[in-house]
Every structure is written in structure tokens, then in C-alpha cells.
Amino acid sequence: MVGTASQHTDTEGVDAGVGLTALLVAAARAIETHRHDSLAQDVYAEHFVRAAPACAAWPVRIQQVPDGDDNPLWGRFARYFGLRTRVLDDFLLRSVRTGARQVVLLGAGLDTRALRLDWPSDHVVFEIDRAGVLAFKQRVLTDLHATPKAQRVPVPVDLRADWVTALTAAGFDPAAPSVWLAEGLLFYLPGPAETQLIDTVDRLTAEGSALAFEAKLEKDLLEYRDSAIYTATRRQIGIDLLHLFEKGPRPDSAGDLTAKGWSTSVHTPFDFTRRHGRGPLPEPNDALEGNRWVFAYKPRP
């Protein structure tokens, strides 16, 4: 265990610190949803943004941004989140089609895949995040009378504490194939917590399971301090992502999974920009340049 529950507060709300990053992704998904060439539809996203006093001035449509798509935050960065959402939607649905019966969203934040994707109705979606974030999410969804398309099970726990006990107590079955997602999460965890999380996913997964995660290449992240995306995020909405990211050395989690027998593939977001014909392309001093999307499969014998 990397730390204990008492060392790590899990009561932080959604409107501060790393919780606020969940709202940033929600605002990006709202903007993507309203685009004429949208890659992913999330009709709940704008309701989260509008329910959070901290985001009163945030846009939920690109038309509300004075410089529109030229804005590094609500244009380019939001398109990045829209592309990421679509690629990971496709990954999860593909994994379910090939046998996964349980979905585990690590650092689920305001992800509404349990409500908006077409799951087989007997499937279960476990959403792990801190209590404050999940309580806010539940409040908004309850007000909307939103109905999940699979069984949705929130698991309020800090991923640096004993989350395995919480997940299994919530009904997760390690013997059944599962698909796991860590979208926009790992760089908020200390390196040893990431290693432990990946080891634990390996231990809890039956053959035929799958995992996707987003990682950053090991490079001094502070080199990107003046990149357009991070500067705009800091100045426009007061979120200093580089302050929130863990800056110690990162483990090679894709390599670790390969060594454990998983089949892994590592992509840049730009691979998918080309595939979908929209999304961000590389720029000089580009904070997205070091991002990797990793897809891992635990083979059947």
C-alpha cells in the first residue's frame, strides 16, 4: 500500500485541486458534444460544468469562446480531450465485444460512459474516485434523473489507499474478464503508486482482460511550463497542471506489463488525429508531445 487512507484525504471536492481537472475534461466534452463534427457525445458534461460554482464563467460551446478554435485551452486542448474520449470509448466497447464483462474506471471523475455507451445490460461499470468528486457527480446525475445503461457502481476511495478491498466489496469479480481504464490519471499519482496500481490490475485480472492508460514520457515536465496549452489553462481558469502533476521519475508501466506477459501497444495522440481526420497536430514546445496512450491485453492461453 502506498500510504494509508488516513494519510490521504479522499474528501476533497470537485471544485479544487485535482478534482477541478475532472471539470476541465467535462467542459471539453461539452464543447466537443456541440461541434458539428463531434467525435464523442456526452450530454451530461455541460450539466456538471453548470452545477459547479467554480466554473460559472467556463464555456460549454466553442461559440462562447471569443477566439474560438484559436484558443489553446478551449480550442486545441478541448479537441485533445474530445479525441481521447472517442478513442477510449472505442477501446472499451471493443473489449466488451471480445469478452470483458466488468469495466473499471480508475480516477473516473465525471466520466459518464456508464450512462452514454451501449453496454450489454448485465455488465457492471465500477467508478473509482475520491468521495467528494463522486458525491458531486451523483448529485448532478440524480437531479437529471439520469439512467445508466449498465449497472453503475461508484466506489469512493483514494487510489493511494486500500482500493482493492473497496472494489471487491463493491462486487468486482477477479475471476471474470474485465476492462480497465486510467484516463488522465497516472500523472497525478506518485511513481510508486502507479507501479503498485499496475501490479494490482495485473493481479486482479483474468485472462482475456484489457487495460488502457494515458502516460507521459519521462522528461522534465517543467520544460513545457511555457507551452501554449499549460499557459492558457493557468491564465484562463487558474489551473496549474504542472503544479498538480507528480514530477518525480515515472515508471515504464507499458514495459512492466509486457514483462508480465501482456500484449501492449503505445500510441501518440497524433496517430488518432490522422485516423479520425480531426484533433490536435504537433506544435513546437507542445505539452501534448510527450503524451502516450497505451493499450494492453492479457492474452488467453
Ligand SMILES: C[S@@+](CC[C@H](N)C(=O)[O-])C[C@H]1O[C@@H](n2cnc3c(N)ncnc32)[C@H](O)[C@@H]1O
Ligand atoms: C483529469 S481527471 C480525469 C477524470 C476521468 N478519468 C475523465 O477522463 O473524465 C483526474 C481524476 O483523477 C482523480 N484522482 C486523482 N488522484 C486520485 C487518487 N489518488 N485517488 C482517486 N482518484 C484520483 C481525480 O479526482 C479526478 O477525478
